[in-house]
Amino acid sequence: MDLEKRPQQTHPEPRPAGLRASDADRDRIADILREALAEGRLTAEEHGERIDGVYRAKTMGELEPLVSDLPAAGGAAYAAVAPEPAPSRPSDGVVPPVADENLVAVFSSSVRKGRWRVGRRTHVYAIFGNVEIDLSEAIFEQRQVVIKAVSVFGNVEVRVPENISLRGNGTGVLGNFEVETLDSAERDAPVVFVDGFAILGNIEAKPKRGKLVRDLHKHLRKHLGH
Numbered sequence: 001m002d003l004e005k006r007p008q009q010t011h012p013e014p015r016p017a018g019l020r021a022s023d024a025d026r027d028r029i030a031d032i033l034r035e036a037l038a039e040g041r042l043t044a045e046e047h048g049e050r051i052d053g054v055y056r057a058k059t060m061g062e063l064e065p066l067v068s069d070l071p072a073a074g075g076a077a078y079a080a081v082a083p084e085p086a087p088s089r090p091s092d093g094v095v096p097p098v099a100d101e102n103l104v105a106v107f108s109s110s111v112r113k114g115r116w117r118v119g120r121r122t123h124v125y126a127i128f129g130n131v132e133i134d135l136s137e138a139i140f141e142q143r144q145v146v147i148k149a150v151s152v153f154g155n156v157e158v159r160v161p162e163n164i165s166l167r168g169n170g171t172g173v174l175g176n177f178e179v180e181t182l183d184s185a186e187r188d189a190p191v192v193f194v195d196g197f198a199i200l201g202n203i204e205a206k207p208k209r210g211k212l213v214r215d216l217h218k219h220l221r222k223h224l225g226h
Helices: 023-038 044-056 060-066 216-224
Strands: 101-106 109-112 121-127 130-134 144-152 155-160 165-173 176-179 191-199 202-207
Touching (some): 023 044, 101 109, 165 202, 191 202
Parallel strands (some): 101 121, 109 130, 121 144, 144 191
Antiparallel strands (some): 165 176
């Protein structure tokens, strides 16, 4: 009787040692070390020394030796993991219908940028005016953010950091509605949804090149209870 052939199990290829480590990579290694401490595989002193090494590491090659003697490592702990694509629409019940913040420009301009906390929903109205929203240095406390924009003879510009995801759904009537779709390489990264319509106006959303939220996962863990 022929034995049933079992499909060969494949493992993700490890990242090149010289590849720059992300915050998500450091968090994965820190989780392995935390588990090893709880299981008694590492002493408190060893754990502290290795954790210091995690947050000093700049490349995957510097992270690898910190977990190479632990069972959860085996190359898979720091292997490249393809994140699931961001959803096209917000999850039901996650983002409220009422805005946390309103930005209005009527024959004027309004700017939101720098170090600020992003609400779950922001409403934007540009009527013969200009609104600029720069999220490149913002603090994200939730994973889904909606920006609802209305432009009438006006202009709305949204800029996001490169390590989040960006989605859009809108219409331009004798105007322009343009959202540059962006997929983050980091698991569980926030998603910004830009919705709305432009009448004889412009709504544009795209990443700000070279800008990253460097403490992205720290803020999400803090405010989501992880």
